[in-house]
Structure formats: structure tokens, C-alpha cells
Amino acid sequence: MSKPEQDQFSPRQSAVLEEALRLLVEGGEKALTTAGVARAANCSKESLYKWFGDRDGLLAAMIAYQASKVRTYEPTGSKLTREELRAHLLTFIRDLDEVLSGEVSLALNRLSIGQAGAGGGKLGRLMLERGRGPIGKRAMALLEAGRRSGLLDFSDGGEAYETLYGLAVSDLHVRMLLGVSPETARKELGSRAERAIDAFLRLYGAANKWEEPRIRHA
Amino acid sequence: MSKPEQDQFSPRQSAVLEEALRLLVEGGEKALTTAGVARAANCSKESLYKWFGDRDGLLAAMIAYQASKVRTYEPTGSKLTREELRAHLLTFIRDLDEVLSGEVSLALNRLSIGQAGAGGGKLGRLMLERGRGPIGKRAMALLEAGRRSGLLDFSDGGEAYETLYGLAVSDLHVRMLLGVSPETARKELGSRAERAIDAFLRLYGAANKWEEPRIRHA
DNA sequence: GAAGAACCGTACCGTACGGTACTAGATGAG
DNA sequence: CTCATCTAGTACCGTACGGTACGGTTCTTC
Numbered sequence A, B: 001m002s003k004p005e006q007d008q009f010s011p012r013q014s015a016v017l018e019e020a021l022r023l024l025v026e027g028g029e030k031a032l033t034t035a036g037v038a039r040a041a042n043c044s045k046e047s048l049y050k051w052f053g054d055r056d057g058l059l060a061a062m063i064a065y066q067a068s069k070v071r072t073y074e075p076t077g078s079k080l081t082r083e084e085l086r087a088h089l090l091t092f093i094r095d096l097d098e099v100l101s102g103e104v105s106l107a108l109n110r111l112s113i114g115q116a117g118a119g120g121g122k123l124g125r126l127m128l129e130r131g132r133g134p135i136g137k138r139a140m141a142l143l144e145a146g147r148r149s150g151l152l153d154f155s156d157g158g159e160a161y162e163t164l165y166g167l168a169v170s171d172l173h174v175r176m177l178l179g180v181s182p183e184t185a186r187k188e189l190g191s192r193a194e195r196a197i198d199a200f201l202r203l204y205g206a207a208n209k210w211e212e213p214r215i216r217h218a
Numbered sequence C: 001g002a003a004g005a006a007c008c009g010t011a012c013c014g015t016a017c018g019g020t021a022c023t024a025g026a027t028g029a030g
Numbered sequence D: 001c002t003c004a005t006c007t008a009g010t011a012c013c014g015t016a017c018g019g020t021a022c023g024g025t026t027c028t029t030c
Helices: A010-029 A032-043 A045-052 A057-067 A082-101 A103-114 A121-146 A157-169 A172-178 A182-204 B012-027 B034-041 B046-050 B055-068 B082-100 B103-113 B122-148 B157-169 B173-178 B180-203
Strands: none
Touching: A010 A032, A010 A045, A010 A103, A010 A121, A032 A045, A032 A057, A032 B046, A045 A057, A045 A157, A045 B103, A057 A103, A057 A121, A082 A103, A082 A121, A082 A172, A082 A182, A082 B034, A082 B103, A103 A121, A103 A172, A103 B034, A103 B103, A103 B157, A103 B173, A121 B034, A157 B157, A157 B180, A172 A182, A172 B103, A172 B122, A172 B173, A182 B180, B012 B034, B012 B046, B012 B055, B012 B103, B034 B046, B055 B103, B055 B122, B082 B103, B082 B122, B082 B173, B103 B122, B103 B173, B122 B157, B122 B173, B157 B180, B173 B180
């Protein structure tokens, strides 16, 4: 637990996984053959099987490896001002958008989703734990800080987080997974980030702190 | 165009597609082999290839067939009361939840997403057009009716629809695609429907018509 | 510098799948 | 009755992939 994610793969193995991710991004799952990975990474199939067990082990390792690269930095424990909270929310949404629209993330999600359905939902669980877990934890910490600072008002943090996520992403993640170009999607995400924060603060902002931005009624 | 979707498949072909969908739901994509479909549907592989061209044609036909089953009823053209709009929104969200959490829909989305990444995003485009298109159109019509009735206030209908969708679904569709049990998900969706409508109306309700439900400020 | 481990490259095996060919039986028209 | 069409069932083919085995080379360690 002291060195949980960093060096669980040797440099050589990391290089192989990097190459495997590249192949996956370029050609989808069908392009990710054991022989192809071995050839692209200049390693032998025997080593692949020695290191990762079998093909599924390789896929799981790719997910774990990619997850180990996102730093889940815990931003702050101090009291937040309105502007700071707003800025942190915006940063969170921008980071979220960047992750979700990243080629590697999309490819890994496609991979996990594609082989979910059947009995082997192993990869899907991995993605949920290693991918969405940390992101959600980070957001919840931020929202909690906002509440402690008297800027947000909610009873169920998970509910508030789901709302924020929905406002920021809506159905764009699924549409990207289905093939909408990440460029198109990123434009849409970018134009929605600030609006999502406005809406979120109208829904969950502590009343006396935000004097109702974008006031709409008489 | 007069008979667009109904009888594009003969009864025999529909029965075969039904069986193919059953196989897909049960075992995922890997279980959907041409031999398996032929065996399950008591037809010959040769007939499959005659009718659908090749395996991809069969997959596309499955999507088109399933899409042809959802009726995209246009509810109303008359003026709406508050209660009617609320009820229609709730019905829409419940229907949306039911579709998204349906086994067949999940299986087809997994199939399309799984083979998106590579060059062949054909199925993904089909899902976007045949699946999300009609649903979005229906919701937009409802929102437009709400605006014409003076109950909603928005400038961009698409933006309002995306907000409604995000509030109602958030990341649950992707989580279901990744393997979260539909039962768990349906409970979460059900408990969120009314809250989503409240939030949506706070964000887009015409001011003088809704006297700020769940008022939060002094 | 020798012993041993790790590893690359390749060749190999079994299998499973997509797609095609062929035969036999059913159905319907003339 | 007969011929044409359609289709079920089966057998077959080529290929591509997951997984294993082995010889040769490099790197480590004493």
C-alpha cells in the first residue's frame, strides 16, 4: 500500500503497455493481437504471457497502467472563497472533459464496454473502480470543501456530484464512444463548462452567498 | 418513405433478427456467430448471407430492426398546463430510463461501441441516427410545446434538452454499459427522475409560471 | 570469465470463425 | 405433373488468432 500504483510495472513492461495502448487507439480491439503487440514492442509473445498471464491479463494491465498515470491530486483543505470554488469547479470540469475525450480513455472504455455484456465484466469493473472512482472522489472532496466553506448547500454529496457530472457531460461521453469526433465533442464540452457551473450553483449554491447569478424572475 | 420502417424485413427475417438479438443479449458479441444465429433460428447460413450480405450487414439489420420497434409518438400540439408539462416530462424521462436500461438496448450499444474505435464506425452512426435521433426529436418537440405554452424559457432548445438529459441520466448509461446491474441502475434512475424535473424547471421554467419550487433563498 | 536468468524472434499447433458450395426437401405456378 | 424458386442442413475451406515450445543472444552476478 505504500507504493500502490507507481512501480507495479517495470520500465520494460510499461513500454510494452504504452505500445499496446497505441495499437488499441489506432486500430481498435481487433488490432490488439498478442502477436501485434509483441511485434510493435519488440518483445516476444512468451514474455507477454509471462508478464500478464493471458490476453485478458494484458488488457487489465493496460487499464491499470493508464489509471496509474492520472494523478488524483487533493487540492485543498483550507477555506474557499467564491472565486476559488468557481475556479476549482471549472478546472475539475475541464480536466474531466479532457480525460473523457482523450483517445486512450475512449479506446479503453470501448474495449471494456465491448466485452462487458457477457459473463466477463471484469474489465468493466476495473474501469469503474480505477477510472471513475478517483475522479468522483476528487469531485466529492471539492464539493465537501465548498459546503464546509458555506458556499454550497446539499445533503447528499453523491447526488450533487451526479448533478454536476450530468450538467457538464450529458450524453456526450456515450456519443463520443459511438464515434462522434472528439473535436466536435470537445467544442461542445468547452462551450458547456461555464453554463454547467452556473446551473450547478443555482441548484446547490448556498443562498446568501451567490445572490442568484443569471437571475431570471422578477 | 410512406412505409419507412415497418415491413423492410419479412416475417421470417424478423424472427431471425429476434433470435439474433436474444443471442446477443445472452452472450455478448462473441456469442453472436453466424453459425450460432443460423442454428438458433433454424435457418441456413446461406440464407443469412443472402438476406444480410455479411456479418456486419446482420448487425446493422439488428439495429435497424430494433429501432423500428420504438414508436416515436408525437404527443400533443395543443397548449399545455403546468401539470401536463410536468407529467409529460416525467413520462419522457421514465421512457428514456426504460430504453437506456433495457437489455437489448444495452447489448446493441455495447456492440456498436465495441467496434467503433477502428475505421468502421458504421454501427455507431446507425445507433446515433436511429436511436438517439428520434428520442431527441421527441423531447425537443415537448420542450418546444412547453415554451409555446409560456411555461418554459430558453433560447436554444438543444441546450435545454442536453441539460434535461444530463440531469436525468448523468453517467448512469455509461456505468450500465460498463456492467453495473440494470436493477441497481434502475433504482437510481427512478429516484432521480422527479429531482431532475425539479432542477430542470428551476433552470428553464418561465419565471412567473412556476413560483420557484423548492425555494432556497430568503 | 563462467553460470544462470531473462528475453527476443520465430516457428508451430489447435481451434474457431466468416464465408462458400452443394444436396435435398418444400412450396407454388403453369 | 412438372418445373422453378427458395431454403434448411451440412460439409468444407482459408485464415487469423491465442497460446506454447525452442534455439540463440544478451545481461546480470559471483
